[in-house]
Amino acid sequence: MAKQKKMVEAITSMDEDFAKWYTDVVKKAELVDYSSVKGCMILRPYSYAIWENIQKDLDARFKQTGHENVYMPMLIPESLLQKEKDHVEGFAPEVAWVTQGGQEPLTERLCIRPTSEVLFCEHYRKIINSYRDLPKLYNQWCNVMRWEKTTRPFLRSSEFLWQEGHTMHETEQQAIDETLGMLKIYADFYAQTLAIPAIIGQKTEKEKFAGAKATYTIEPMMHNGVALQGGTSHYFGDGFAKSFDITFTGRDNTLQYPYQTSWGVSTRMIGAIIMVHGDDNGLVLPPKVAPIQVAIIPIAQHKEGVLEKARKLADSLSQTFRIKLDDSDNSPGWKFSEYEMKGVPLRLEIGPKDIEQNQCVLVRRDNREKTVVCLDNLMEEIPKQLQAVHDGLYQRALENLKEKTHTAHNYEEFLEIAENRPGFIKAMWCGDVACEEKIKNETGGVKSRCIPFEQEQISDVCVCCGKPAKYQVYWGKQY
Amino acid sequence: MAKQKKMVEAITSMDEDFAKWYTDVVKKAELVDYSSVKGCMILRPYSYAIWENIQKDLDARFKQTGHENVYMPMLIPESLLQKEKDHVEGFAPEVAWVTQGGQEPLTERLCIRPTSEVLFCEHYRKIINSYRDLPKLYNQWCNVMRWEKTTRPFLRSSEFLWQEGHTMHETEQQAIDETLGMLKIYADFYAQTLAIPAIIGQKTEKEKFAGAKATYTIEPMMHNGVALQGGTSHYFGDGFAKSFDITFTGRDNTLQYPYQTSWGVSTRMIGAIIMVHGDDNGLVLPPKVAPIQVAIIPIAQHKEGVLEKARKLADSLSQTFRIKLDDSDNSPGWKFSEYEMKGVPLRLEIGPKDIEQNQCVLVRRDNREKTVVCLDNLMEEIPKQLQAVHDGLYQRALENLKEKTHTAHNYEEFLEIAENRPGFIKAMWCGDVACEEKIKNETGGVKSRCIPFEQEQISDVCVCCGKPAKYQVYWGKQY
Numbered sequence: 001m002a003k004q005k006k007m008v009e010a011i012t013s014m015d016e017d018f019a020k021w022y023t024d025v026v027k028k029a030e031l032v033d034y035s036s037v038k039g040c041m042i043l044r045p046y047s048y049a050i051w052e053n054i055q056k057d058l059d060a061r062f063k064q065t066g067h068e069n070v071y072m073p074m075l076i077p078e079s080l081l082q083k084e085k086d087h088v089e090g091f092a093p094e095v096a097w098v099t100q101g102g103q104e105p106l107t108e109r110l111c112i113r114p115t116s117e118v119l120f121c122e123h124y125r126k127i128i129n130s131y132r133d134l135p136k137l138y139n140q141w142c143n144v145m146r147w148e149k150t151t152r153p154f155l156r157s158s159e160f161l162w163q164e165g166h167t168m169h170e171t172e173q174q175a176i177d178e179t180l181g182m183l184k185i186y187a188d189f190y191a192q193t194l195a196i197p198a199i200i201g202q203k204t205e206k207e208k209f210a211g212a213k214a215t216y217t218i219e220p221m222m223h224n225g226v227a228l229q230g231g232t233s234h235y236f237g238d239g240f241a242k243s244f245d246i247t248f249t250g251r252d253n254t255l256q257y258p259y260q261t262s263w264g265v266s267t268r269m270i271g272a273i274i275m276v277h278g279d280d281n282g283l284v285l286p287p288k289v290a291p292i293q294v295a296i297i298p299i300a301q302h303k304e305g306v307l308e309k310a311r312k313l314a315d316s317l318s319q320t321f322r323i324k325l326d327d328s329d330n331s332p333g334w335k336f337s338e339y340e341m342k343g344v345p346l347r348l349e350i351g352p353k354d355i356e357q358n359q360c361v362l363v364r365r366d367n368r369e370k371t372v373v374c375l376d377n378l379m380e381e382i383p384k385q386l387q388a389v390h391d392g393l394y395q396r397a398l399e400n401l402k403e404k405t406h407t408a409h410n411y412e413e414f415l416e417i418a419e420n421r422p423g424f425i426k427a428m429w430c431g432d433v434a435c436e437e438k439i440k441n442e443t444g445g446v447k448s449r450c451i452p453f454e455q456e457q458i459s460d461v462c463v464c465c466g467k468p469a470k471y472q473v474y475w476g477k478q479y
Numbered sequence: 480m481a482k483q484k485k486m487v488e489a490i491t492s493m494d495e496d497f498a499k500w501y502t503d504v505v506k507k508a509e510l511v512d513y514s515s516v517k518g519c520m521i522l523r524p525y526s527y528a529i530w531e532n533i534q535k536d537l538d539a540r541f542k543q544t545g546h547e548n549v550y551m552p553m554l555i556p557e558s559l560l561q562k563e564k565d566h567v568e569g570f571a572p573e574v575a576w577v578t579q580g581g582q583e584p585l586t587e588r589l590c591i592r593p594t595s596e597v598l599f600c601e602h603y604r605k606i607i608n609s610y611r612d613l614p615k616l617y618n619q620w621c622n623v624m625r626w627e628k629t630t631r632p633f634l635r636s637s638e639f640l641w642q643e644g645h646t647m648h649e650t651e652q653q654a655i656d657e658t659l660g661m662l663k664i665y666a667d668f669y670a671q672t673l674a675i676p677a678i679i680g681q682k683t684e685k686e687k688f689a690g691a692k693a694t695y696t697i698e699p700m701m702h703n704g705v706a707l708q709g710g711t712s713h714y715f716g717d718g719f720a721k722s723f724d725i726t727f728t729g730r731d732n733t734l735q736y737p738y739q740t741s742w743g744v745s746t747r748m749i750g751a752i753i754m755v756h757g758d759d760n761g762l763v764l765p766p767k768v769a770p771i772q773v774a775i776i777p778i779a780q781h782k783e784g785v786l787e788k789a790r791k792l793a794d795s796l797s798q799t800f801r802i803k804l805d806d807s808d809n810s811p812g813w814k815f816s817e818y819e820m821k822g823v824p825l826r827l828e829i830g831p832k833d834i835e836q837n838q839c840v841l842v843r844r845d846n847r848e849k850t851v852v853c854l855d856n857l858m859e860e861i862p863k864q865l866q867a868v869h870d871g872l873y874q875r876a877l878e879n880l881k882e883k884t885h886t887a888h889n890y891e892e893f894l895e896i897a898e899n900r901p902g903f904i905k906a907m908w909c910g911d912v913a914c915e916e917k918i919k920n921e922t923g924g925v926k927s928r929c930i931p932f933e934q935e936q937i938s939d940v941c942v943c944c945g946k947p948a949k950y951q952v953y954w955g956k957q958y
Binding site: 051 | 512514515516519520521522523524527528530531547548549550551552553554555556559572573574575576577578579580581582588589591598601602605606617621622624626628637638640
């Protein structure tokens, strides 16, 4: 006989070592495997299924707002990448270069796309002629590559999966509306689907995207108080259009440059899910993207009728929910741990006594609350409980965000918080990059997260230099 | 005022110049654009939407049969590619090599995956330990790259999108069943979804996949009689497992090698759709993958109530079907041509007289048959008509396949058919690769398509050398 499956092993506690806890969860929940190419990871079935649920939800939001999907080539000729000066400076240092095709060296080297602005621009130049061709609202789901030195699963990897929207508009205002509209879609998605609250706002000049006029960002806070840039939306003005000579005949019959945006989110969101919702027992998945929403665990399954009843339940519930029945010969205790590690939102226990009484037990992953439910009411009770898990996760994350957001009125206070209290720091800023540099250097890496849309007037002067303040900024360390 | 949109231009006739007709359709139906990287194409919204419908249908078939999706890295270290001898010989000449990452030259060059057998093997080595871990039924949707010298949109391009299934099994029989089962899924998909009939069978030794023990294929015939390899399913035996040292503890407690398969189809299928169903007015799309199933064209739309009624219809039908209402100020005649070019299966015309009589006109794309339909019956009539288009397309393709399949009893007959009659040739074969070579050389490229599962006994001897025949083979030129 083969050996019994090993028990679910304990993982490092979050409070003890958050980084190790993260690596343990990623491994034990079977989310990724490392590959033999440095910094490139394998998405195993369980994490890829999360990604598919994310894609399905986001893609519907994009299509509802008039966007169409396309697919651009993965290779970019060096000369094309160089057409927009700021853009190439931002990306050229971190791309992978193809120099040989088949048996022959290439006459011009090609980079694997780190992002696809230049490819979209080249295509738009050909297909945009009149204001009637605008807006163009394109998106693509693809892999991109950035040659990172230090990598971590989901958070920073050389290759990752993402979506990148690229749109062209007749007027500046329309492009700005699109940029902010897509940021709103990301914020709604984070809240409604991932159960993650976040700060939204504008990046400072220093932190904006290479080639953009303005970058907007969504910044969720991880359980340990560290920020993760969760998604960005860029307004380009007509800078790329001018570099790529994209013009259209306007309503007044003059030749004009269109206004451009781009916006993207990636598999990094899975990292956010892990670090916002996870606990010492492993993953905790928001019900809307959980590959398994309800794990059915038969109790005393060797007793007559138990497995039969569990299978019937699984068959009927599978029509509506993502269900996994575990009828393996592992013990119920082992199964409880296993599906807790995998973050399954609800566990459904059913044993001989339950069957006698036409009931089962539902257990929430987020707070382990148990509810005895009549089998006739399951179709109403499961959605209610899934929603309760979603709301519970959102509420807990919101409390964490509030609790770990601090206000600094002066520089001493700022340094004290940066040193001792993990989280975001709200403080005023003069708008000078020198203050950003100084803060970063003197705090071991605290950077401006964003200038939030909802501004608070904490004081009149910059927390760093004391000159008149222009903005309230959220500051924090980041992944 | 901007200029009126130009009329749909006529395209080259199929019979006059099939290659030019193909290029015209691809361009006029706005399926692809060329990029500045040789052999890499841009999938525009209309073709990408076809691909999404293909993916959705196939992915459901894969999942129903227990397969899970994963994502592997896009780069393969040269040493990993070289682990299986036949495989590297087959692929190394046609890969793109990354030699520089960021600012530094790499110590080992990495190829962009032409296919991912070696990556799956490396992962399987780590996660397969016991017979309890088998079967592993993984699939991935991704881009791959093969450095082609001559390229043509969809049919042969350096980069293309596909799915690749890679599975591992406890026994030889289970792996063979999987190989043939997936070929069956492809054949069903071609018939039921793409409305394309095809020959299925086994590739000869000469034509099989690099590293496989056996390759099975689905071979649809294009309208002009040329074959397109439509999808393949490979049985590997335990060859890769041995090269990669993948072992598991069997039920009898001995260490064993698992048996492996792989199978794939690609965006090339869109090329098959174009060339099997298209006509001199453009694309003709099978209803199940058509991005627009019904184009609603208002007639005399300036008259009171017409646009209002058309919009109401579009809104209500959109709940169930993929609908496009064209309320632009182009003429109805222009719109008819436009949606014919785009291959929309059904056109719905509605004008003032129709509205008076509570009716509309449905026109089939495949045969232009018109039906006057009471508006109250649309929900029943549209699915019926879509099915009729599907059946009509399948039937027409089947007749083309039959009509252009010829039987050669001897070599003179074979050469005469190859010279004068486009299509497949059924003929007997001794099993010797020398005869395949001779036939190819003396016919300007006729190759064995496959040894079909349904064998016919045409004669006792090989059509080429006269020695005893082993198999009946389908022969033909290919894209």
